[in-house]
Amino acid sequence: MRVHRLLGCAALLAAFGMAFAGPAQAQGQVQNQAPGDTFTLKLPAGESAAASAQTGTVQFIGTATVLIRYRGLTIMTDPNFLHKGDHVHLGYGLTSQRQTNPAIDFDKLPPIDLVILSHMHDDHFDKLVQERLNRNTPIVSTREATEKLKRLGFQQRFALSEWDRLEVTKGDTRLRVTSVPGRHGAAGVAVLLPKVMGSVLDFGPTPDTPDYRMYISGDTLVYDDIHNIPQRFPGIDLALLHLGGTRILGVFKVTMDGKDGVQMMQIVKPKKTIPIHYNDYDVFKSPLADFAREVKAAGLEESVVYLAHGDTYTFTPRQR
Numbered sequence: 001m002r003v004h005r006l007l008g009c010a011a012l013l014a015a016f017g018m019a020f021a022g023p024a025q026a027q028g029q030v031q032n033q034a035p036g037d038t039f040t041l042k043l044p045a046g047e048s049a050a051a052s053a054q055t056g057t058v059q060f061i062g063t064a065t066v067l068i069r070y071r072g073l074t075i076m077t078d079p080n081f082l083h084k085g086d087h088v089h090l091g092y093g094l095t096s097q098r099q100t101n102p103a104i105d106f107d108k109l110p111p112i113d114l115v116i117l118s119h120m121h122d123d124h125f126d127k128l129v130q131e132r133l134n135r136n137t138p139i140v141s142t143r144e145a146t147e148k149l150k151r152l153g154f155q156q157r158f159a160l161s162e163w164d165r166l167e168v169t170k171g172d173t174r175l176r177v178t179s180v181p182g183r184h185g186a187a188g189v190a191v192l193l194p195k196v197m198g199s200v201l202d203f204g205p206t207p208d209t210p211d212y213r214m215y216i217s218g219d220t221l222v223y224d225d226i227h228n229i230p231q232r233f234p235g236i237d238l239a240l241l242h243l244g245g246t247r248i249l250g251v252f253k254v255t256m257d258g259k260d261g262v263q264m265m266q267i268v269k270p271k272k273t274i275p276i277h278y279n280d281y282d283v284f285k286s287p288l289a290d291f292a293r294e295v296k297a298a299g300l301e302e303s304v305v306y307l308a309h310g311d312t313y314t315f316t317p318r319q320r
């Protein structure tokens with residue numbers, strides 16, 4: 001991490017200090033049981049061959065970028081297509097340098113039906129993507145992020161608050177995306193960083209009894225509200241966990257490290273877990289090896305799938 005201006009650094013430290021000194025954030029309260037609002041996205045039907053595929057895939061591109069393919073739908077998460085050596089801005093004059101390349105270049109992407117954006121940070125929606133992504137690409141994210149997307153000229157924005165959902169149809173293919181809790185750091189630190197949404201993807205014609213259920217953590221730590229996710233969404237088939245143990249100013253942890261990742265698995269109880277968002281930036285301080293060690297210690301090796309950049313995991317939804 002490079003600090004542009006000493007002044008910016010001092011201001012940030014002061015801000016963090018004030019945040020910590022502030023009143024304790026309410027935690028562990030009885031959660032609002034309201035189901036949330038429902039939005040809809042109807043896409044033109046795709047090719048019939050892809051729409052009848054019996055399996056789906058998750059391809060890891062790098063950072064938190066994955067391509068999810070399911071019965072003719074192509075979903076992209078947190079698009080980051082910068083290259084090794086490029087810098088991203090994280091606010092407050094802080095930057096971070098990319099250490100890896102994406103598995104495919106932006107120009108080689110297939111047509112994208114939907115982008116799921118966990119939050120607006122440059123390592124999740126970078127400058128290249130901000131300039132070049134088609135303005136008609138549907139994007140679902142937090143309200144805060146969609147306001148910036150509006151300023152950037154994106155036309156199809158879906159702003160979800162916690163537990164709101166987006167019902168997607170493409171021909172006979174159905175997907176429901178629900179916004180679930182995520183928080184970018186401890187309560188005092190998170191107020192200074194972008195709002196984050198985790199997401200649950202329910203695939204299949206009856207989303208309440210999905211053929212496949214996927215959880216994407218977003219950049220979050222493990223905190224009380226995370227327990228509400230498996231309560232509302234039991235039987236998660238696959239979890240994509242944003243790890244990296246990201247440290248701001250080398251001090252404040254704002255994403256899960258290896259230990260947190262295992263704790264998350266123990267709470268959410270996914271059948272399979274794929275770690276993402278590690279080793280790609282110099283602010284990511286917890287390497288994948290940390291997670292692998294903790295997974296082994298917890299006896300969870302059987303349930304973890306490690307994908308290198310470019311690798312694809314194939315999943316089989318339940319048949320009807």
Ligand SMILES: [Zn+2]
Nearest residue numbers: 121123124219
């Ligand atoms: Zn991140």
